[in-house]
Amino acid sequence: MDKQIFAALEIADHEIRLILGEFFNTRFNIIKVERVPAFGISNNRISDAEAIQESIKKAVDNATRTVGAKIERVLLCIPSVNMHRYPLKVNTRVESIENVVTIQDIRRSVKKAMATKIDDSLAMVQAVCVKYTCNGISTRRMPLNEKCSDLTIDIDLLCVDRDVAFDLVRCVEETGLSVMDIYLDTFALAKEAALFEQTMDQNVIVIKLERQTTTLGLLSKGKLMNSDIFENGIDTWIDSIKEKFDLPNETISRLLKYNARLDETSYTNSPIYIWANHGETFTMSEKELCGCIEKDVQKWLSDMKSICLPILNSNKTTVMITGEGGELQGLATLLSKQLGVEVKNYTPETLGVRYSGLSTCLGLFFAYKDQLPINGQNENSIDMEQFSKTVHYKEQNPDSEEESITKRLKGMLFEARK
Numbered sequence: 001m002d003k004q005i006f007a008a009l010e011i012a013d014h015e016i017r018l019i020l021g022e023f024f025n026t027r028f029n030i031i032k033v034e035r036v037p038a039f040g041i042s043n044n045r046i047s048d049a050e051a052i053q054e055s056i057k058k059a060v061d062n063a064t065r066t067v068g069a070k071i072e073r074v075l076l077c078i079p080s081v082n083m084h085r086y087p088l089k090v091n092t093r094v095e096s097i098e099n100v101v102t103i104q105d106i107r108r109s110v111k112k113a114m115a116t117k118i119d120d121s122l123a124m125v126q127a128v129c130v131k132y133t134c135n136g137i138s139t140r141r142m143p144l145n146e147k148c149s150d151l152t153i154d155i156d157l158l159c160v161d162r163d164v165a166f167d168l169v170r171c172v173e174e175t176g177l178s179v180m181d182i183y184l185d186t187f188a189l190a191k192e193a194a195l196f197e198q199t200m201d202q203n204v205i206v207i208k209l210e211r212q213t214t215t216l217g218l219l220s221k222g223k224l225m226n227s228d229i230f231e232n233g234i235d236t237w238i239d240s241i242k243e244k245f246d247l248p249n250e251t252i253s254r255l256l257k258y259n260a261r262l263d264e265t266s267y268t269n270s271p272i273y274i275w276a277n278h279g280e281t282f283t284m285s286e287k288e289l290c291g292c293i294e295k296d297v298q299k300w301l302s303d304m305k306s307i308c309l310p311i312l313n314s315n316k317t318t319v320m321i322t323g324e325g326g327e328l329q330g331l332a333t334l335l336s337k338q339l340g341v342e343v344k345n346y347t348p349e350t351l352g353v354r355y356s357g358l359s360t361c362l363g364l365f366f367a368y369k370d371q372l373p374i375n376g377q378n379e380n381s382i383d384m385e386q387f388s389k390t391v392h393y394k395e396q397n398p399d400s401e402e403e404s405i406t407k408r409l410k411g412m413l414f415e416a417r418k
Helices: 049-067 103-114 162-173 185-192 234-242 249-259 286-314 323-327 331-339 356-375 384-396 405-417
Strands: 003-011 015-024 027-037 073-078 084-093 122-134 137-139 150-161 178-184 203-209 214-220 223-230 271-277 280-285 317-322 343-345
Touching (some): 003 049, 015 356, 073 162, 073 356, 103 150, 103 356, 150 162, 178 185, 185 223, 214 286, 249 271, 280 286, 317 323
Parallel strands (some): 073 178, 317 343
Antiparallel strands (some): 003 015, 271 280
16 A cells, blocks of 8 residues: 655745645545635745744644644645746766666766756756756657666756745744745746646646736747746736725635626626625626726736737647636636637636645645655655554544534434434
């Protein structure tokens, strides 16, 4: 039985996202998802470390209580601030007696690549093996046990702003957690959505629309070619609505995602939301809601067109929207009309995390799983002995938990019979 449990953490610009997941033999299961409001991030940089740490501790504590085991280590998402790619071609002599490629040959190649000098303002986040060439044949899979004397590996060093990466890691570790590994947000997104496999004959532009920023990643030829961040996000739209309606940000966010059909040509004046304030009742129609953000949406679409147009003219390209913006109805249709190419919203299909905002966090699991043979790590995120004891105890004592779902259902049935 092969069981591994990992915790993935993303410090988004308005919340902490924590997912606890389990690889059980060949299956992947979600154990727990925590989303805790957070304040202290400004345009992907930490402005209040203490506030962020309090939110991280709350998310970890909530998950710990659920699984009955301490979370000790996490996989961490790093925003693509000043992302830079160093493409390398590393040649390595195969050293095994049988002249077959082993994992040690690949590890030596990666270690050689990681010794490359990079700009002092950058921190290396990942060394990605893009392609292996053995006996003149290229493949994206590790050519383990293939007979050859020399191995050539195309390796991309993915780097980001040094201060941003170091500050995020330090902030997490000061909460008492260890960081098992770090990955770029756009790389993790591509892993989750299996985008690298789609880029052999076309480009894919992934747009991660969040509250404060929009991150664009360009994928081509099985690689993350480039990524950039623009200070224009959903917060601008929320502020425009707040100018007319005195509502909390989270309420406006829900209205935007679930009540605004952005691609409609006309809207009704029928109320979509009713609330009371100081004894006075207020209503909002879809026409009023969409009218507040019309200029902001058009500005965002225009910006995306300006950024994407050179890429669209160079090769066949598809576009995918995810992050908070992946929940917006009609935005993909509007952007498709602007760009003249196919645009889709992306939502994970994994049970328990079917929400666009969790795509990046979820991708950390698959990015890390792919790297395990190379980095040789064998750690779990939680205390597995403690977790096993908790599971065993619950199996032996199914009625030990007060207010269990079974008890509640029984109570409802007995009440109904009276």
